Amino acid sequence: MAETILLEIVTPTGVALRERVTDVTAPSVAGEFGVLPGHLPLLAALRTGLVTYHQDGHAHRLAVHHGFVEVANDVALLLTERFARAEDVDVVKTRMRLKEVDAELDHWQGELTDHRRRELIEEEQWLATELELIGDPPPPMVREDTRFLADHAEPPPVDELAASSEPDESLTDHKKPGSPFPETK
Template identity: 45%
Template sequence: MATPLGLVLRTEAESVAAPSVHGEFGVFAGHLPLLAALKPGVVKYRVAGKDHVAAVGAGFVEAGPDKVLLLCDLFAQPKEIDTAKVQSELEAAEKELAGYGELYEGPRYEELQRQIDWCLARLQAKADNGSHP
């Protein structure tokens, strides 16, 4: 997985599940070539029989028979996520977004929606991490 800041995770995974703009998809060894747009959400991957999760922002994923490459704008592992801080960010963004009423447009509106999506992705990754032994 790579962000604009560089490579953030390199591992040999048995499977990868990622959130695309058209729903979640999974990739196993031998997968046919695939290119998809990512939406903010939780990436799940299995390494040596153990499940792992991470939050990712928007981006793209390229998969093939022996490799999956995720290029995303944001990335966070559960251990890096401060739930209280993210919850505070979420509440602030939702409060500002509520001020837009029914006017669903403009650059600031879109930025707030991206912030909300990123907050929700991190909270979900933190919650999902707790469900794995």
């Protein structure tokens, strides 16, 4: 078994990083995951966040935007829209832009599934990740990502909701003879 894995991060402009590393931790839509040499094949949706890897006993952190990650044959390939190292982040510009984006989102009057709103949320997440990368965390904020909401989703019919709210007698044993539960009146 290999002692290292090849970490490759590719953006639309080309290969942003290609390094031999001992391990990688990355953010996915299902949570953070780690990769060591010999990892089973994996394909996951990448979310905006920090990637950490170790090389020669030193920890390194990078920021990545959403995308995909594939792990196979001791290669971790991250395909992402954006990539940043700490030295790439201009804290003043990033904080100013984050303030502008937050103000626009705070005063949003359009549809929750509007493409422009989704772009703003993604930008907000990216700016917050850049600040976290340099150890200057942004103020706490929570914005839901509406990317996975169905455009024409409707609630279930009321009669289905009413039917599911009644207890299923077959799942209870309180009416069986010898039951430790007293009979209700």
